[in-house]
Amino acid sequence: MYDLIIRGGRLIDPETRLDAIGDVAIRNGAIMRVGGVTGSALREIDATGLVVAPGFIDIHAHGQSVPADRMQAFDGVTTTLECEVGSLPVAGWYDAQESSGRVLNYGVSVGWVFARIAAMTGRTLEPSLSFMGRCMDDPRWVETVAGDAELEDILSRVRQGLDEGGVGIGIPNAYVPGAGVKEISRICSLAAEYDVPTYTHVAYASNIDPRSSIEAYTRLIGYAGSTGARMHICHFNSTSLMDVERAADLVRTAQAQGLKVTVEAYPYGVASTVIGAPFFADPAFPERTGRGYDALQRLDDGRRIGSRAELLQARAERPENLVLWHFLDVEGDARHRDLLDVSVLYPGGIIASDAMPWTLPDGTVYGGDAWPLPADAVSHPRSSGTFARFLRVYMRERGMLSLMEAMAKCSWLPASIVAPAAPAMRRKGRLQEGCDADLCVFDDRTIGDRADFAALNRPSEGVRHLLVNGQPVIDDGTLRRDAAPGRPVRGRRH
Secondary structure, eight states: OEEEEEEEEEEEETTTTEEEEEEEEEETTEEEEEESOOSOEEEEEEOTTSEEEEOEEESBBOOOSHHHHHHHHTTTEEEEEEEEEEESSHHHHHHHHHHHTOSSEEEEEEEHHHHHHHHHHOOOOOSSHHHHHHGGGSTHHHHSOOOHHHHHHHHHHHHHHHHTTOSSEEEEGGGOTTOOHHHHHHHHHHHHHHTOEEEEEOSOOOSSSSSOHHHHHHHHHHHHHHHOOEEEESOHHHHHGGGHHHHHHHHHHHHHTTOOEEEEEOSOSEEEEETTOGGGGOTTHHHHHSOOGGGEEETTTOOBOOSHHHHHHHHHHOTTOEEEEEOOOTTTOHHHHHHHHHHHTOTTOEEOOOBOOOBOTTSOBOOOOOSSOOTTOBOOTHHHHHHHHHIIIIIIISOOSOHHHHHIIIIIHHHHHHTTTOGGGGGSSOOSTTSBOOEEEEOTTTOBOOOOSSSTTOOOBOEEEEEETTEEEEETTEEOTTOOOOOBOOOTTO
16 A cells, blocks of 8 residues: 555656656655556556656755745745755754745755854854845955954854755855955865865856956866865856856866866846845946846836946845846847857756745745735746746757756756765655655646746746655645645755
8 A cells, every 4th residue: 555656647767767657656755666556545646648757956045935935846846955055053044944844855055154254243143045135234254355263263164064964065155255265275175075065156257357257167167176076056157147158168178077067057047136246336247247237126126226326225225135137138139048058958957946035025035824925025037937947948849958858957967966965865856766755747738937027926837746755735736735744955964
């Protein structure tokens, strides 16, 4: 007797290359049989005409809340990790998530910037992205090279975070232009010592030297070669800007030499971050990025930033407010679309959303239980539509990769990046006996994103069933509001 049998679906496992019509039997949160299943179950799902695949794994998601989980569930996500920025203290972060009753599996890296804030400003840490934004009112941790004692304090805090179960080290270097190469190299050597990935926002996003994206990629590859660290590059698209083809050449050469460098991208030409990000304040921002200040759009009221003076005023009022950055015109410029394709389709690269928190008009993060989300709760459309958009645009409409290739980018390859730090990831991203029953059952003929920049909080469509640890989160296209089966993904040191 099984808990659940999924009957007659198209089974896809990107690791073993399984592509066949068959059944999946589940018991106690694990996959027990794959193929032809005899016997009975407490419940059966007819998956005729549907794809049965490993749930998608998003290793770059800042939402980390029940509302964010629910929106990502309709995007096919079963595991959502905060790896780029991370958090501290790590043990406290996991305690807080467990008490909230998470819908999806969750995990966090060690937040290097949080260690810097604590060591260099003395502030009491809060585990949130908005906290990092608020702390930009004190430039010491952003602009100053750490002294010897401060550096040892930072390293000690990061080491403690790894011992408490962080799934690697988050290094959003672009937000800390004052951090020296010596400090970053020590952090990377610590990652190599623990054999965990770093998740890095490269130091610069600019089309021109000095401090160009190409300089940043060359530096990151140098860190990988000189320290032996696993260097994962976050949002390959938005940090490369117009130079993504050259950046891809550099990464390809580094990988051919055996360096542990990986990349991710999301299928949009629009980024999102806090308005206090230091690179926006650069007086040469328009020249360096090829876009004016009107490329920045406030998320709270939708207004475009009209000038540098308006930008500086908004930063001073509330540096943690979120903005959209339209760095490419994908819909209106064929060349821009080609550049986005380079990052999204990079061989062996993965899809990751960089999903942002859902915020209300006053700038606060929404953490309530309403479903659908309140009409005034907004975020970048990638927070609800990244994976569905990728499948709709690149697989179905443009035919640029197969279903098997798409599933690898969404599930198995992301799990493989995190697995050196977190052994639990070896049981995820796979449709195999003994693996976790984190499954996405979807219609590949209809799956797609519904959120856009005019309607930000519409959930994606096409996911018929979503199971997390064998428990239904989406049941025949409907959210199970009482579902809270998410479990922590922790680093092996815990």
